[in-house]
Every structure is written in structure tokens, then in C-alpha cells.
Amino acid sequence: MTYLYLAIAASVLGLTAWNLWTEKDWRKQATAAMVAIPLLLRVLLIK
């Protein structure tokens, strides 16, 4: 189950990063980055 949740977190991270990449508005990019940071740390098992 832990690996399944890591996979889900990685998927949400991927979709967030994809939105960040295609977004033109810097405010929305910054919001996406705020969401991506904890997900990235969780996926990398740093936190």
C-alpha cells in the first residue's frame, strides 16, 4: 500500500508539474510550485 500511495503521489506530482509547465500566468505557476514541493519531497522519501 505504501508503494501504491507513492505512485499516486508521483502521478499527482507529474500532473501538477505538467500544469506548471503549460501555464502562462506566474501566479498559477507559483501556486502549482507550492503544491509540487511537498509532493516531490514525499516521492523522493526525503520527508
Place this chain on the structure above:
Amino acid sequence: MPFELVIFLAMVGVFAAGCFAAKLPVSLSMLLAACAGLLVSGNGLPVRHLVEGTFGYVDTILVIATAMVFMRTVQESGALEALNAVILRRFRTVPALLLPLLMLVAMFPGMITGSSSASVLTAGAVVAPVLILLGLPAPVTGAFIAMAGILGMIAPPVNIPAMIIGGGIDMPYVGFEVPLALLTFPLAVLFSLWFGLPHVKVVEWEVLAAKLDLETYKKYGIRLFLPILVVAVLMVLGKTLPQVFGMGLPVVFLIGAALGLVVGKRFNILSASKAAVNDALPVLGILAGVGMFIQVMTLTGVRGFVVVSALSVPPALLYAAIAVSIPLFGAVSAFGASSVLGVPFLLALLGRDQIVTAAALSLIASLGDFMPPTALSAIFAAQVVGESKYSRVLVKLVVPSLVIIGWALAFIVFSKQIRALY
């Protein structure tokens, strides 16, 4: 003036300035407010505390993101429109049943995603033309779906304000289903009849059929509703048999989303998922920002100060403060109001049943989505029904909002008795 008050005022001031003067999203305003709190308190800018704060809501972020993906698959597969058509066909001659059922359909996305905007813009947009066809004027229809938005946001299984309030006092989001259902479903029935009964008329099926998408249901039949049914069953099993089915909401939603791919209209799951997460990002960002805000409040002692201050308010004034300040602060964000005011008020009400009280506070916080100038739910609802002035929708929501406040306060006052009922 206590130093903690200075820090708190600086944080709230920067937050309000970010939202209203700089027109920044609530998430970024929360981030800036947290930075202001750190700087004023003399802690510098320790990024680790900001990052640490976001982890308070990582699980909630996963729940909402997967719920949005599930909701998008339900929408793209045609199930939502089919459900609307089935309800209309069966109950169009019984308005007293039809209206509450349409209210439930409009609430459904909010119940799953915890977002009023998701309700208004998806199911609300499906239900609104039907309500207008049934005879409801546009502003009343707008009020109907705006109300469905906030009631859906508070109804179980997903209630973000309750998660935020609970997270503020380290209370897990467990055992909220019954009080949230008791809080919201009676109101849903009441307000559906309140808005609908004075205007609704029985319309010939042929007239309705011309406006509905009947082809999808004809083609795919009842299996269209399989994802919704499976998700509901897995949620119930997860509560009753947690050892076997306790897989958590994200997995349940993804199972539902996978089913949604094969039961109805075909669609591109990658594009749908990207769009779903894009829709969810403002809410997810707010959660990350709220986490930072609470972390800095805790680090600087502001949280304790606010709690002690709230505890010293006389009970009568406390209820008045809850009834007035939380909806007013909700003009910035219902989630922000839950975080900044909901948490201290819950701590000030420690003598009450904490779950019922947190659920009731979340209901009051949801009214922030009716509060101008942001009034998210009302503005989106006005757009959906083609009403140029959202104030015409808001006017219809004033008395129902007072009823909601009274209902929620009654739940707080009688929280122990209500808890004893189940």
C-alpha cells in the same frame, strides 16, 4: 500590546493586502503572510518551516486531486447528464421529490471533491437549465446551485474546512460523516423546496427530453453509474471493514476513475486528469498555504495567543463572534476563515463535542463562498445561469444564510446531545 498580537496583525494584514490590494491568489497571500510572520517575529526566513507546514495537508491534497480526477471521469463518461435525465424522467411529476433529488445531483461533485466551485461548474451547470425549464427564474436557479455548492462542500465524505479546523488541533478527520450528514442533508431538502416549490411547474416529458442528453443513457444503460456505486460501496466498506477495505480515499477514487474509463463515452484520460488537477490547483495551493500559515503561527506563539484570547471571550459574545466573524473573513476564503478563525473558536469550545462542533464551524465557514467581493459560489452560479449581476443571486441567499448560521449554532450548543443520538 502583546508581541504575538503584533505578529498576528502583520500576518492578517499582509494576507488581506495580498488578496484585495495585490489581487494575488489566496494561496500566495497565505505564503506571503507566513513570511511576514517569520520576519516580524525575528526568525528570518527559515524555508524549512514553510515546507514543513505544507506537509500538514499532503494527504488531503492527494484526496482532492484524485477526487477531481474521478469527478472528471464521471462527467466525461456522460454519467452526470444521464443521472439528471433519469431523475427527471422518474420524478418530474412530483416536485417535492424532484427538487431535493436535483439538489443532491448538484451537490454530488462538492461532496466528492470538497469544492463548491466544482459543484457549481459541473453538476450545477447540468442541473441549472433543467431548473429554468421547470419554471425557476434565473436568479433563483443561481441561488439553488450556489446553495448546492456550499452544502456539497460541507456534506460528507470530503469536507476541507473540517479537515483544516481538525488539522489545527491535531484532530484526525474521522467520525465526521454522521454529523456532517445531519448538518447538510436536512438543509438541502429545506432549501431545494424553499427555492423551487414557489416556482416549479410540471413540464411535459417531450419538452424536457428535447433539452436532455438521452442518447448516452440509451447507449450505455445503467452501467454508466457503476463508478459512482462502486466508490460509494468502497467508502462504506472502508468504514465498516477497515482491515480489509481500508485502502483510503485516493485509491477508492482512482478505482472509480478507472471504471469511468470503460463504462461510458470514451475520452482521453491524460487530458482529463490534467484538466482535473488544473481545476484543483487553486484549492490545493490554499491547503499548502494554510499549512505554512499555521506552522508560522505555531512557531511564533501566535497560535497559543489566539487560543488564549478566544478562551477568555464570554460565551454569549463567543457565539456572536462565530456567527459574524467567520462568514465575514470568508470573503477572503472559506478555507482561510477555517484556518485563521475556525481553529481558535474550536479550542474555545473545548467543553463541547469536538467533532460535532468542528463540523458546525465548517458549515459556518462555507458561507464565506457567498460573501462579496469574492463570493465564489454565487459568482460562478450567476455565470452558469446567465445572470449578469451576481447580486441578484446573492439577495436570494441572505435569509437561507441566516438559517444556516442558526442551524450550525444549534449544533454547537447541543453538540453533546447530538453526539448521543448516534
